[in-house]
Amino acid sequence: MIAEPKKHVSLDVLERRWGWFFISPWLIGLVLFFFGPMIYSFVLSFTDYNVVENTGKFIGLKNWLTIFTDPIVQKSMLVTLRYMLVSVPILLFAPFMLALFLNSKHLWAKGFFLTLFFLPQLLPPVVVGLIWQGTLNTRGPINQFLESLGLPGPSWLTDAWAVIPAMAIIGLWSIGGSILQLIAAMKNVPGELYEAATIDGSTSFTSFWKITVPLTSSVLLFSVITQVIAAFQYFTIPFVLYRGQGGPDDAGLFFMLMLFKEAFQYFNTGKASALAWILFIVCFTVTQALFFISRRYVYYAGEVRE
Amino acid sequence: MSLAATKTPAKSEAQSRSQAREVRKFLMGMAISAIVALIAWTYLRPLYFSINQSLGRAAVESDQPQYPSSVRKFTYQGKELELYNVPTESGVKQLAMIDKSRSSSVFIDPSNPTQQITWEGSWRSLKRIYEFNPLYSNYPEASKQLDFVHYFRNTLIVSILATLGTVLSGIMVAYGLARYRLPYLPVLMGILQTTLILPREVMIVPTYIIFYKLGWVGTWLPLFLPLFFGNSFAIFLLRQFFLAIPRELDEAAMLDGANPMQILWKIIVPLAGPAIISVAIFQFIFSWNDVFSPVLYLAGKDDLQMISPALNRFSSAYGQANPQLTAAAGMLASMLPVGLFLLAQRPYFRAMMMPGLDK
Numbered sequence: 001m002i003a004e005p006k007k008h009v010s011l012d013v014l015e016r017r018w019g020w021f022f023i024s025p026w027l028i029g030l031v032l033f034f035f036g037p038m039i040y041s042f043v044l045s046f047t048d049y050n051v052v053e054n055t056g057k058f059i060g061l062k063n064w065l066t067i068f069t070d071p072i073v074q075k076s077m078l079v080t081l082r083y084m085l086v087s088v089p090i091l092l093f094a095p096f097m098l099a100l101f102l103n104s105k106h107l108w109a110k111g112f113f114l115t116l117f118f119l120p121q122l123l124p125p126v127v128v129g130l131i132w133q134g135t136l137n138t139r140g141p142i143n144q145f146l147e148s149l150g151l152p153g154p155s156w157l158t159d160a161w162a163v164i165p166a167m168a169i170i171g172l173w174s175i176g177g178s179i180l181q182l183i184a185a186m187k188n189v190p191g192e193l194y195e196a197a198t199i200d201g202s203t204s205f206t207s208f209w210k211i212t213v214p215l216t217s218s219v220l221l222f223s224v225i226t227q228v229i230a231a232f233q234y235f236t237i238p239f240v241l242y243r244g245q246g247g248p249d250d251a252g253l254f255f256m257l258m259l260f261k262e263a264f265q266y267f268n269t270g271k272a273s274a275l276a277w278i279l280f281i282v283c284f285t286v287t288q289a290l291f292f293i294s295r296r297y298v299y300y301a302g303e304v305r306e
Numbered sequence: 307m308s309l310a311a312t313k314t315p316a317k318s319e320a321q322s323r324s325q326a327r328e329v330r331k332f333l334m335g336m337a338i339s340a341i342v343a344l345i346a347w348t349y350l351r352p353l354y355f356s357i358n359q360s361l362g363r364a365a366v367e368s369d370q371p372q373y374p375s376s377v378r379k380f381t382y383q384g385k386e387l388e389l390y391n392v393p394t395e396s397g398v399k400q401l402a403m404i405d406k407s408r409s410s411s412v413f414i415d416p417s418n419p420t421q422q423i424t425w426e427g428s429w430r431s432l433k434r435i436y437e438f439n440p441l442y443s444n445y446p447e448a449s450k451q452l453d454f455v456h457y458f459r460n461t462l463i464v465s466i467l468a469t470l471g472t473v474l475s476g477i478m479v480a481y482g483l484a485r486y487r488l489p490y491l492p493v494l495m496g497i498l499q500t501t502l503i504l505p506r507e508v509m510i511v512p513t514y515i516i517f518y519k520l521g522w523v524g525t526w527l528p529l530f531l532p533l534f535f536g537n538s539f540a541i542f543l544l545r546q547f548f549l550a551i552p553r554e555l556d557e558a559a560m561l562d563g564a565n566p567m568q569i570l571w572k573i574i575v576p577l578a579g580p581a582i583i584s585v586a587i588f589q590f591i592f593s594w595n596d597v598f599s600p601v602l603y604l605a606g607k608d609d610l611q612m613i614s615p616a617l618n619r620f621s622s623a624y625g626q627a628n629p630q631l632t633a634a635a636g637m638l639a640s641m642l643p644v645g646l647f648l649l650a651q652r653p654y655f656r657a658m659m660m661p662g663l664d665k
Binding site: 015016018019020021022023025026028029030032033034036037038040041044051098101102104106107108109111113115116117118119120122123124125126127129130131132133134135140141172173176177180229230232233235236239240243256259260263264269272273275276279280283284287290291 | 331334335336337338339341342343345346349350351352353355356359372475478479481482483485486487488494497499500501503504505507508509510511512513514515516518532534535536541566570591594595597598601602605613614615617618621622625629632633636637639640643644647648651655658
């Protein structure tokens with residue numbers, strides 16, 4: 001009984017020890033697979049190291065400056081940027097429209113339709129690439145459809161100008177997650193808001209613009225940022241369609257594909273380390289912006305609900 | 307009596323009004339559902355195309371319908387004759403072609419094969435008759451050519467190990483982060499959130515160098531071992547779930563003399579079943595569908611390779627000449643993830659609701 005307070009102190013220490021024990025795998029993993037490699041590759045980014053030959057010497061900032069000097073690196077950044085400009089509006093608008101439909105109180109078999117729109121996302125990306133390779137074939141169903149309208153069908157995968165639009169079309173098969181998040185956001189909008197607006201004489205059109213859009217805008221913004229990151233890591237589809245190369249006139253040479261080639265085809269490990277660090281910095285900045293926005297979003301939704 | 311008489315029409319008026327509302331609701335539902343069905347049909351068109359292709363033949367004629375089909379044949383005197391739609395004086399007839407030439411062709415009527423019919427005109431203007439005739443044998447053929455069973459086994463083992471690692475480490479670390487007042491907890495959470503959103507592609511060059519030095523390239527280790535050291539997605543999702551479990555349960559068990567390990571496995575884990583299943587299914591499908599890591603770490607290691615890179619190489623080798631085999635192999639590779647999803651959509655959707663994970 002007298003030892004009670006002392007026991008409390010030791011329990012606290014013991015408890016803390018258990019806490020460290022539980023998270024120890026993650027901490028070890030962070031050092032081994034995150035901080036360690038990051039620091040090591042940061043050092044390597046100032047050398048012309050080759051991981052296979054295990055040779056390299058200090059070359060200063062040369063690797064980092066390739067984003068200004070190397071035409072291939074610049075080309076890949078241009079391709080990635082172009083893809084972003086085309087795909088982000090599409091990948092924002094399409095899930096929004098579908099979420100509106102799937103959230104409609106009139107729709108039958110909602111779960112069934114949601115499953116259908118989700119299905120392509122479950123297919124292995126290699127299979128997705130192969131399916132679209134057939135679909136976008138010069139004599140494939142898309143061009144047959146265009147022909148039936150009397151329009152000339154482009155050679156989607158071999159005309160340099162058509163590569164980015166083709167990639168954006170394929171990107172439509174990955175909107176399941178966005179649809180789901182948008183539906184959740186729309187469900188979060190309190191029904192009383194619409195009722196109050198209707199009583200005040202608002203048409204469903206103005207309700208849509210004044211209630212639905214603003215209250216889901218944070219999710220939309222979130223989605224934009226995710227798309228930007230996704231564009232930087234876009235790899236599998238062009239990798240499958242162009243057999244690990246850049247496609248016609250390097251029009252499909254996305255940043256990640258270029259990085260992959262530098263690192264694992266030419267084994268320019270030093271240069272690839274610098275490029276990976278540039279990618280890291282871009283994604284990190286975008287991620288922090290995302291946190292900033294999502295923090296505001298959580299606050300916002302909480303306020304509405306009260 | 308009079309009271310009842312005045313009541314009845316009023317009632318039926320209300321009834322008919324509510325009936326009209328029902329009808330309107332029904333029509334609205336039908337219209338919207340029809341629109342969504344049309345969009346869904348267009349959206350899934352490439353998949354339909356590919357399934358048809360997987361049951362079709364290597365060579366596709368220009369006049370062939372989109373479903374798997376072959377020209378209807380009529381066997382006469384040991385010869386297989388193609389059937390054509392031939393316009394005659396007594397309407398369009400299905401006739402079997404015996405001899406074709408530019409200005410006139412010879413046909414026979416299957417119902418009366420002894421009598422030959424000569425048709426004036428270019429046979430090219432005639433349409434052949436196709437019938438639904440799927441080639442199911444493409445599937446066993448593709449499986450054999452690809453050595454599907456071998457890659458299926460490899461992918462299954464790696465995916466199970468990856469899932470096991472993710473779940474075990476996820477449960478432990480999430481519990482530690484959810485229940486213990488650790489110093490620097492906000493910093494740890496910040497690191498967790500950053501690694502959660504950062505695409506793993508960012509890390510691929512640095513980690514490749516490490517794995518190369520460790521001699522792990524060319525083995526399965528890079529594909530599953532790091533997951534035993536925590537997967538930020540699993541940790542984050544499970545932590546959210548653990549936080550919702552009342553702390554009193556832990557405390558009651560502690561008073562009964564249970565140690566933290568026992569509390570975690572006997573109390574928390576059973577309660578967090580649905581969240582753990584979500585994480586497991588998500589990780590399994592992710593590992594199964596992965597192409598980036600196996601391409602990188604198992605290049606040239608055919609005995610260890612996973613299904614996606616194998617399929618990619620198969621399509622490079624057979625894609626041009628035998629698109630139907632590539633399509634069938636693709637369907638075979640998709641069956642497990644799609645099947646799992648259809649069985650367990652709810653947990654999968656729960657995992658997908660995590661922001662930033664819709665990759």
